[in-house]
Amino acid sequence: MATIDIHPQTEVHHDDHEHDHEHHGNFWTNYIFCQDHKVIAKQFLITGIFWALLGGMLSVIFRLQLGFPDANLEWLRPILGGWITGDGKIDTEFYLALVTMHGTIMVFFVLTAGLSGTFSNFLIPLQIGARDMASGFMNMLSYWFFFLSSVIMFTSLFLSTGPAGGGWTIYPPLSALPQAISGSGLGMTLWLVAMALFIVSSLLGGINYITTVINMRTKGMSFTKMPLTIWAFFFTAIIGVLSFPVLFSAALLLIFDRSFGTSFFLSDIYIGGEALPNQGGSPVLFQHLFWFLGHPEVYIVLLPALGLSSEIIATNSRKPIFGYKAMVGSMLFIAILSFVVWAHHMFVTGMNPFLGSIFTLLTLIIAVPSAVKIFNYVATLWKGNIIFTPAMLFSIGLVSFFLTGGITGIFLGNSAVDIQLHDTYFVVAHFHLVMGSASFFGMMAGVYHWFPKMFGRMMDYKLGQLHFWITFVGVYLVFFPMHYIGIAGFPRRYYSWTNFETFNSFADLNMLVSAAAILTMVAQFIFLFNFFYSIFRGKPAPANPWNSNTLEWTTPRNPGHGNWVGEIPTVYRWPYDYSKPGSKDDFIPQHIPYSETPESNLPHENELIKLEMGNEAIVVENKKH
Amino acid sequence: MMSLIIGLGLVLVLGILYMIFRISNLVGLVKNEEEDIESGNNIHGYLFMAFIILGLGLFFWYSFTHFKSYTLPVASEHGVVTDNLFWVSMVVIVVAFVIISLAMFWFIFKYRYNKNRRAEYIADNHVLEIVWTVIPAIVLALLIFSGLRAWNDITGPASKEAEVVELVGQQWYWTVRYPGVKDNQLGHHNYKLIDASNEFGLDLTDKNSFDDFKASELHFPKGKEILLKIRAKDVLHSVFLPHFRVKMDAVPGMQTTFKFIATKTTDEMREETGNSKFNYEMACTEICGKGHFSMRFLVVVDEPEAYEKWKVSQETWLKLNPDYMKYVPDGLKEAAMINSGMDNISNTATQATATTVSIAN
Numbered sequence: 011m012a013t014i015d016i017h018p019q020t021e022v023h024h025d026d027h028e029h030d031h032e033h034h035g036n037f038w039t040n041y042i043f044c045q046d047h048k049v050i051a052k053q054f055l056i057t058g059i060f061w062a063l064l065g066g067m068l069s070v071i072f073r074l075q076l077g078f079p080d081a082n083l084e085w086l087r088p089i090l091g092g093w094i095t096g097d098g099k100i101d102t103e104f105y106l107a108l109v110t111m112h113g114t115i116m117v118f119f120v121l122t123a124g125l126s127g128t129f130s131n132f133l134i135p136l137q138i139g140a141r142d143m144a145s146g147f148m149n150m151l152s153y154w155f156f157f158l159s160s161v162i163m164f165t166s167l168f169l170s171t172g173p174a175g176g177g178w179t180i181y182p183p184l185s186a187l188p189q190a191i192s193g194s195g196l197g198m199t200l201w202l203v204a205m206a207l208f209i210v211s212s213l214l215g216g217i218n219y220i221t222t223v224i225n226m227r228t229k230g231m232s233f234t235k236m237p238l239t240i241w242a243f244f245f246t247a248i249i250g251v252l253s254f255p256v257l258f259s260a261a262l263l264l265i266f267d268r269s270f271g272t273s274f275f276l277s278d279i280y281i282g283g284e285a286l287p288n289q290g291g292s293p294v295l296f297q298h299l300f301w302f303l304g305h306p307e308v309y310i311v312l313l314p315a316l317g318l319s320s321e322i323i324a325t326n327s328r329k330p331i332f333g334y335k336a337m338v339g340s341m342l343f344i345a346i347l348s349f350v351v352w353a354h355h356m357f358v359t360g361m362n363p364f365l366g367s368i369f370t371l372l373t374l375i376i377a378v379p380s381a382v383k384i385f386n387y388v389a390t391l392w393k394g395n396i397i398f399t400p401a402m403l404f405s406i407g408l409v410s411f412f413l414t415g416g417i418t419g420i421f422l423g424n425s426a427v428d429i430q431l432h433d434t435y436f437v438v439a440h441f442h443l444v445m446g447s448a449s450f451f452g453m454m455a456g457v458y459h460w461f462p463k464m465f466g467r468m469m470d471y472k473l474g475q476l477h478f479w480i481t482f483v484g485v486y487l488v489f490f491p492m493h494y495i496g497i498a499g500f501p502r503r504y505y506s507w508t509n510f511e512t513f514n515s516f517a518d519l520n521m522l523v524s525a526a527a528i529l530t531m532v533a534q535f536i537f538l539f540n541f542f543y544s545i546f547r548g549k550p551a552p553a554n555p556w557n558s559n560t561l562e563w564t565t566p567r568n569p570g571h572g573n574w575v576g577e578i579p580t581v582y583r584w585p586y587d588y589s590k591p592g593s594k595d596d597f598i599p600q601h602i603p604y605s606e607t608p609e610s611n612l613p614h615e616n617e618l619i620k621l622e623m624g625n626e627a628i629v630v631e632n633k634k635h
Numbered sequence: 636m637m638s639l640i641i642g643l644g645l646v647l648v649l650g651i652l653y654m655i656f657r658i659s660n661l662v663g664l665v666k667n668e669e670e671d672i673e674s675g676n677n678i679h680g681y682l683f684m685a686f687i688i689l690g691l692g693l694f695f696w697y698s699f700t701h702f703k704s705y706t707l708p709v710a711s712e713h714g715v716v717t718d719n720l721f722w723v724s725m726v727v728i729v730v731a732f733v734i735i736s737l738a739m740f741w742f743i744f745k746y747r748y749n750k751n752r753r754a755e756y757i758a759d760n761h762v763l764e765i766v767w768t769v770i771p772a773i774v775l776a777l778l779i780f781s782g783l784r785a786w787n788d789i790t791g792p793a794s795k796e797a798e799v800v801e802l803v804g805q806q807w808y809w810t811v812r813y814p815g816v817k818d819n820q821l822g823h824h825n826y827k828l829i830d831a832s833n834e835f836g837l838d839l840t841d842k843n844s845f846d847d848f849k850a851s852e853l854h855f856p857k858g859k860e861i862l863l864k865i866r867a868k869d870v871l872h873s874v875f876l877p878h879f880r881v882k883m884d885a886v887p888g889m890q891t892t893f894k895f896i897a898t899k900t901t902d903e904m905r906e907e908t909g910n911s912k913f914n915y916e917m918a919c920t921e922i923c924g925k926g927h928f929s930m931r932f933l934v935v936v937d938e939p940e941a942y943e944k945w946k947v948s949q950e951t952w953l954k955l956n957p958d959y960m961k962y963v964p965d966g967l968k969e970a971a972m973i974n975s976g977m978d979n980i981s982n983t984a985t986q987a988t989a990t991t992v993s994i995a996n
Contacts, residue, residue, distance in 0.1 A: 102928070103924070103925040106922065106924070177922045181871055181921075181922070183869065183870045183871070183887055184870040184924060187869070190806065190870050190923075190924050191924045276888075277888025278826040279826065279868070279869055280805075280836070280868045280869060281806070281869040283831075285826055285829060289888070291888065292889065293871055293886055293887065293888070293889075327746070327754060328753075328754040329754040329757065330757070330758045332757065332758070332759060333759045333764055334758065335759070336759070358873070358882045358884055359884045359886070359891075360883065360884050360886050360889055363786065363787075367783050370783060370786065371783070374775045374778065374779045378768060378772050378775065382771075384735065385735075385767045388738055389757075389763070391739065391746060392757075393742075393746060393754060394746045394754045394755075395748055395752055396746050396747050396748055397748045398675070398676050398679040398748075406683070406743060410736070413732065413735055414732070414736075417728050420724055420727075420728055420775070421721060421724055421728075424778060424779065425783075426716070426717050426782045426785035426789060427782060429717060429880060429882050430717060430880045432920070433920040434920070470660070472663075472675075475675070475679065479682065482686075483686070490694070494697070494698075494701070494704075494705040497705050498704070499707055499875075501875060501919070502920075503927060503928075504927065504928040505925075506928055510916055510931055511912070511914055512916050513918075515704060516704075588754060588756070589753050589755065590756050591756055596753060596754065
């Protein structure tokens with residue numbers, strides 16, 4: 011197929027023939043095995059939405075157990091079958107499987123693949139001015155590895171022994187021994203295979219993102235003129251490429267322990283009436299390997315969301331993002347530090363306490379760039395002219411969650427305080443707000459903001475706003491009360507707390523949390539309706555619906571393969587010239603040269619006009635920021 | 636039949652919602668969009684203000700009125716320190732949280748869209764940026780250093796006189812071993828020696844194991860340093876003593892430890908909480924399988940004298956499992972008889988027979 015051969019470096023060929031080839035190809039090459047980054051992005055998005063729904067449903071099921079422990083769940087039998095016990099309760103082992111799969115699905119399949127996969131793919135070429143990704147074929151492979159991984163993970167839900175049930179962190183020996191929990195049988199095998207494929211997908215994607223950002227920026231798009239979204243995707247991809255292989259090795263060693271009798275993580279185990287021969291392994295080693303990915307993973311999930319919201323908040327505040335350089339710097343700092351804080355998940359695992367001190371220090375350092383980001387967001391809102399588009403609402407929600415959830419990290423990162431809080435609901439509240447909800451809101455903001463570019467139509471404004479308010483309030487009602495439950499010491503992953511006098515309270519808060527979770531879940535159907543309805547029946551989108559500066563809005567309403575008809579625009583300015591004094595409009599897109607805007611140019615920008623005349627890429631650093 | 640009606644009702648409701656959506660869409664086409672955005676914007680501005688004021692109000696109201704229900708009384712020395720750290724951090728954090736939240740939502744409200752106004756072109760401000768980088772850094776440094784000092788004290792080596800207790804986690808219960816009153820040393824163990832009776836995998840060739848005893852409740856002396864030696868037999872578990880602010884994983888193949896000093900006896904705690912049935916408990920906080928939520932173990936804190944008395948009253952493991960005498964090397968058999976208290980067995984047995992006889996008479 012001809013379009014497949016189009017490579018961004020052969021631009022002349024591209025410009026001439028691109029549109030001749032536009033409608034060639036059949037259903038399979040256009041929508042299924044497609045190498046166009048926009049189609050791949052949509053594939054990631056739709057798959058991500060499917061997983062998000064499933065992951066959300068799983069959480070509602072276990073919230074039913076936690077919030078309404080006396081309820082008869084017999085009515086779930088048609089769906090869950092034997093996992094409902096004779097007296098209408100959820101099986102205790104299945105409860106753990108639900109928790110495990112909810113975590114796995116949300117962290118990896120929704121907030122990693124669904125978020126990075128969608129927006130890195132969609133926005134990197136469009137915002138840096140490239141025809142497509144560096145390797146369209148690798149990009150396609152990335153999706154199909156993810157798809158295969160999804161199929162395997164999904165299949166594991168239907169096993170008679172249940173899917174993996176040892177927690178999403180799959181700590182051995184629990185995850186290594188089928189005698190210990192039935193989910194560690196075939197369910198765990200499929201989990202490991204699915205994750206291995208997932209890592210392959212993630213690496214293929216990540217290498218592509220990095221290469222594309224470094225090599226394929228359009229004329230004038232220096233690093234200092236890149237939108238913060240691209241910076242965020244760039245750092246995310248680097249973190250992923252460096253840390254996912256470590257999870258791969260952990261998974262591989264666990265596969266060896268499970269199937270080939272090695273003892274990397276197993277030692278001195280007596281289970282099921284027999285002493286196992288394994289000796290010399292260390293379960294703590296697995297935790298080190300797991301969290302060496304696991305912690306950067308938090309930022310893999312969060313940074314893209316922060317990037318998206320930076321762009322959306324600047325656009326809808328009609329103001330430059332405050333402290334562009336500080337934003338990039340703090341992301342860089344976070345990306346580096348994310349590799350040296352992993353053991354703060356392990357303060358009380360028996361790890362050497364000296365390591366605990368080091369990781370406390372490093373962990374609390376990472377709070378500084380995070381705080382800087384929040385201040386910058388708030389300062390961007392200050393003296394803006396804020397339009398509450400659904401995307402903007404979700405971005406505001408993100409900042410609020412990032413603050414509320416992030417600030418409790420100061421307790422958890424402090425090893426002495428963490429002793430009591432570790433593995434309680436306080437931790438659940440913390441990471442669901444700062445990583446789960448904030449990233450989810452970033453993803454939603456991204457969908458609302460870039461939907462017009464993806465599908466050429468607008469999503470319904472009012473439904474989007476309604477969706478925001480129910481979800482925003484719902485999420486706070488779900489996770490805020492968990493702080494109290496956590497301070498009271500309630501351990502996480504408990505099927506019920508009634509065995510303990512100490513934890514035999516808070517039935518009221520738990521019921522509130524569950525009710526709010528159900529409400530929030532139901533509200534997502536507003537989004538689903540809006541999303542699918544608007545794909546087909548939404549109002550046709552104008553070329554630049556949000557009056558935004560970035561390059562993607564210079565493409566046709568439904569950009570074809572190759573994105574731009576004719577030449578790719580040259581970039582002359584940073585992406586945040588909103589409400590510049592002197593200019594008629596309150597935005598000046600990146601491709602407008604300074605020579606066309608003498609009325610609004612700052613003194614040093616006038617000097618840049620000479621360079622523009624030479625039709626040269628502006629390599630001179632823009633001194634303004 | 637009932638579910639059919641519910642199903643039909645649901646379809647009907649969804650249908651109505653869809654019609655409302657279509658109609659409002661059509662109405663929207665007629666309306667002036669610019670005005671719409673501005674009036675809609677006002678609504679959201681006010682909603683945000685209402686949200687933050689109500690939210691913060693609810694937060695403070697619940698935090699103060701329900702303080703007792705979500706804070707656990709503390710019963711250990713280091714627990715007082717970490718609780719203090721927690722609450723000091725809490726004050727710092729709540730102050731920061733309230734200021735930032737109020738500022739953010741106020742800006743969102745105040746600077747909501749107005750078509751007659753224009754945003755200000757403010758790209759950065761180095762002074763401001765340095766200030767808000769340095770201030771959190773200083774505050775965090777203070778929190779870190781007070782935290783690390785506490786952490787070093789808590790994780791430092793235990794004193795030689797510490798009262799040692801061994802906790803063993805397994806699916807899904809705890810077993811507890813005390814080093815005994817004769818030698819006060821835990822005997823060696825080996826997981827390959829574990830069987831149905833020998834739960835600890837006690838190595839009976841080690842003479843320290845003779846007087847070790849298994850306890851069905853965890854007893855701690857008040858005011859004396861306690862060193863927990865923790866291990867697991869099958870999968871990871873985690874010792875959690877919520878009132879003592881103690882938590883440490885139990886790891887198969889690796890011994891972990893935690894030292895602390897209990898400061899309140901069970902009776903004192905019953906008085907303090909006004910709950911005559913109050914009990915200290917131990918729980919598991921590391922996912923370990925289907926019984927994870929049921930690994931409760933009763934904990935009792937005694938006055939030191941009562942604790943010593945309780946210890947003496949416990950039967951040694953070997954005495955309760957005399958069959959295992961066969962594993963004791965010949966040279967140590969006598970020591971085993973003495974240290975395990977088994978040399979009394981015949982005496983007690985005779986006495987018991989005598990009593991029975993006298994009752995019969």
